Amino acid sequence: MNYSKTTKKFEDGVEKFMKFAIANTKGSSVIRCLSTKCMNLSFRTDKVVREHLSFHGFDVSYTTWS
C-alpha cells in the first residue's frame, strides 16, 4: 500500500500550493516551505520546496495561511 503522497490528489495539492506561494513571493526568489521537515519556518527556492513536499509531505492545514 502506497502512502497517499504518491497520489494524483497529493500532486494536485502540491501544484496548487506552489502556484499560490509563487504568486505571493512579492518578487522574492524564495517561498516558505510547508514540508513537515521545515514546518513553514524555512524559506527555500520553489524547486527545493517542491522536492520537500514530495519527499516529506506537508500539512494541509497550513495552506490556509495568507
Ligand SMILES: [Zn+2]
Ligand atoms: Zn521543506
